[in-house]
Amino acid sequence: MESTVKAADASAIPFDSLSQKVFLDLWKTYDILRGIENECLADFGISAQQYNVLRILESNLPAPVPTMELSRQMISKAPDITRMLDRLESRKWVRRTRPRANRRIVEASITPQGLKLVNEMHDAILQMHQRQVGHLKKREKEQLIDLLKMVRKPHRSASEGWLS
Known part of the structure; x- marks a missing residue:
């Protein structure tokens, strides 16, 4: 069993294990980082x-993407993709269609207005990422990516998307 680990701050809060400290960190x-992201996205x-x-949807242009x-x-998994697409569609950023070959499938595609928004956000998103991790050196970012992949690996299946 891992020994109790003390925080480096003045309160010296004990942790049950090193694993707990990693998780809390x-x-x-x-x-x-999410707070910085929320500030940026709120502007849009x-x-x-x-x-x-x-x-x-932008990365799959010109093809639509089945909702599944x-x-x-x-x-981050959305509990209700249908409701999210409803909101995006009401803002004219997304369009949904049903292919003739299989009417049970719903496909989504980005609209010109949605594409315009993504393009308008581009510089702000780059600045946000710079604010989040720009202080790290290139090698440190690469090491962090590798470590985070190692943390995720036993908990993810290969079918869970590009960020397995």
């Missing part, structure tokens, strides 16, 4: 999941 880091009136959907595939490719 990841959670705190996520919370900080869009959520992180909605932006993720638009980017997936769209859900699979998302970084």
Whole structure:
């Protein structure tokens, strides 16, 4: 069993294990980076999941994406992809269609307005990522990517999208 680990701050909060400290450090880091992301996206009136959907649809142009595939490719799983697409469609950023060959399938594609929004957001997104991790050197970013992949590996299946 791992020994108790003390935090480096003045309060010296004990942790039950080194694994717990790793988890809590990841959670705190996520919370900080997510706050920066929320600030950026709020300027455009869009959520992180909605932006993720638009980017997936943009990357698949000109082909539409079946909603089940769209859900699979998302970084953070949306509990109700249908409702999210309803909101995106009401803002004219996404269009849904049913292919003639199989009317049970619903496909989504990004509209010209949605593409315009993604393009308008481009520089702000780059600045956001710079603010989040720009202080790290290239090699440190590569090492962090490798470590995070190692953490995810035993918990993800190969069918869970590009960020396995």
